[in-house]
Amino acid sequence: MLKYDEIGYWSEIKLDIIKEYASAYSKILSTQKRPCFYHIYIDAFAGAGKHLSKKTGEFILGSPLNALLISPPFKEYHLIDLNEQKIKSLEELSGSRHNVHLYHGDCNSVMLKYIIPRVRYSDYRRALCVLDPYGLHLGWEVIFNIGQMKTFDIFLNFPVADMNRNVLWRNPEGVSKVQMDRMNRFWGDDSWQNAAYKESPQRSLFSETEFEKTSNDVIAEAFRQRLENVAGFKNVPKPIAMRNTQNAIIYYLFFASNKPVAQDIIQYIFDKYSNRKA
Numbered sequence: 001m002l003k004y005d006e007i008g009y010w011s012e013i014k015l016d017i018i019k020e021y022a023s024a025y026s027k028i029l030s031t032q033k034r035p036c037f038y039h040i041y042i043d044a045f046a047g048a049g050k051h052l053s054k055k056t057g058e059f060i061l062g063s064p065l066n067a068l069l070i071s072p073p074f075k076e077y078h079l080i081d082l083n084e085q086k087i088k089s090l091e092e093l094s095g096s097r098h099n100v101h102l103y104h105g106d107c108n109s110v111m112l113k114y115i116i117p118r119v120r121y122s123d124y125r126r127a128l129c130v131l132d133p134y135g136l137h138l139g140w141e142v143i144f145n146i147g148q149m150k151t152f153d154i155f156l157n158f159p160v161a162d163m164n165r166n167v168l169w170r171n172p173e174g175v176s177k178v179q180m181d182r183m184n185r186f187w188g189d190d191s192w193q194n195a196a197y198k199e200s201p202q203r204s205l206f207s208e209t210e211f212e213k214t215s216n217d218v219i220a221e222a223f224r225q226r227l228e229n230v231a232g233f234k235n236v237p238k239p240i241a242m243r244n245t246q247n248a249i250i251y252y253l254f255f256a257s258n259k260p261v262a263q264d265i266i267q268y269i270f271d272k273y274s275n276r277k278a
Contacts (some may be wrong), residue, residue, distance in 0.1 A: 002085040004059070007051045010242040012060060013273050014253055017240070018155055019066040019129060020269050021255075023126050025153065025262075030072040037126050041067045042115060044107035044138070046079040048089040061216040063095060063130050065080065068100070075099065075130075077277050078115050080107045108139045118141075119151045129154045135162035140188030147231030153262055156254040158223060158239065160216050168196050170213050187223070195222030216241075220252045227256050236264035240270045 007015075022041065023054045029039035046064045053060050060184045061065045061069075064079050077094075080103040081087050087104045098215040102260055129152050131138055136159060167175055167183045172193070186189050196219055197211040227236045233256035241249045255266045 001050055002089055002144045004048055004050065006054050007060065008054050008244060010092055010244070011037070011051070011249075012055075014126070014132075015060065015063055015066065015243060017253065017269055018063050019070075021153075021155075021266055022063075022067050022128055023070050026070050026072055028261075029126060038077045038123070038125045040078065040119060040125065040127040041074040042078045042080075042111075042127055043067070043132075044056055044080050044111060044130065044142075045132045046081045046090060046132065048081075048083075048086040049093040050252050063132070064090060068094060068097070076101065078106065079103070080115075082106060082109050107137075108142055112143045112145060114251065116149060119149055121149065121151050125151060125161075127152050131155065131156045133159060135159045136182040136186045138164075139185050143227070144188065144231050147227070147256070150232070150258050153257040153259070154255070155258065156227075158220060158252040158254055159250075160219065160252060161248075161250040163219070164216075165271050168213060168219070172197065172211075184251055188226070191226075192219070195219050216249050216252075224254065227254065230254070234258045235260055237263050237267050237270065240274050 026039065026041075029037045043064045047062050049062050049065045050059045051062055052058070064077070067074065067077060077097075077100045079087075079090050079094075079100065081090070082105065084104050087102050090102055094102075103114070119125045129146060131143070143154075143156070146154060163183065166179045169175055171263055180190075183192060196214055198214055200210055200212040224236050224239065227233050235258065236254065236256045239252035239254040242251050242253055244250050255263075255270075257263060257266075
């Protein structure tokens with residue numbers, strides 16, 4: 001049987017942020033006439049379409065269903081998930097809509113092979129893409145290729161909790177090669193080590209470690225710069241930190257675009273939600 005994901009307060013905030021921006025995005029693109037754009041919604045880790053609220057125990061619509069309810073609608077919807085039961089749930093919830101395309105598989109290969117090539121600048125196609133992995137399951141190749149297209153706005157989950165738990169240890173020598181490879185794949189190379197560690201001002205008498213771990217904010221800022229300088233997004237505002245009930249950061253929600261107006265819109269939305277308390 002399908003088990004719905006239980007989500008906390010900040011994940012509900014994330015859904016509200018994405019919904020509010022997606023609504024503004026679709027309205028702007030739908031009214032554009034010269035040229036007329038064909039705009040697409042993509043959810044690379046789509047889930048089952050709805051979640052269970054930890055706070056109330058009630059169902060909450062997930063980002064794909066929120067997008068399907070937006071008016072004016074997107075021209076196409078591309079929803080991907082590795083879990084077959086979740087894809088079946090999306091199939092039932094989306095009904096007979098011919099413009100909803102479902103993919104059961106690894107989003108990295110699906111995005112590169114089938115979806116990114118559909119959103120070409122010369123074809124006047126544009127896309128809003130939600131990249132919301134549960135952990136370090138997204139490859140940099142996807143992010144880079146999206147950035148090079150110059151046609152995408154993206155929301156990206158930067159899973160710092162997974163990084164801290166499995167990779168960003170105070171003593172990096174204890175990290176397994178498997179976990180290092182996961183981090184390299186997400187970041188694109190091993191340059192994350194330069195952001196994650198700095199020389200320690202005081203060397204312990206009982207340890208040969210000469211470096212100390214930097215803060216979550218420092219690592220997130222390094223990735224923000226990477227989205228701009230390597231992937232090629234022109235507008236990447238400071239991300240919003242998503243926290244658990246102990247106020248610890250579990251991930252950062254990034255937004256990236258090539259349009260200054262997109263950054264203005266999302267900055268307004270981020271500011272509205274960032275100071276809310278659980």
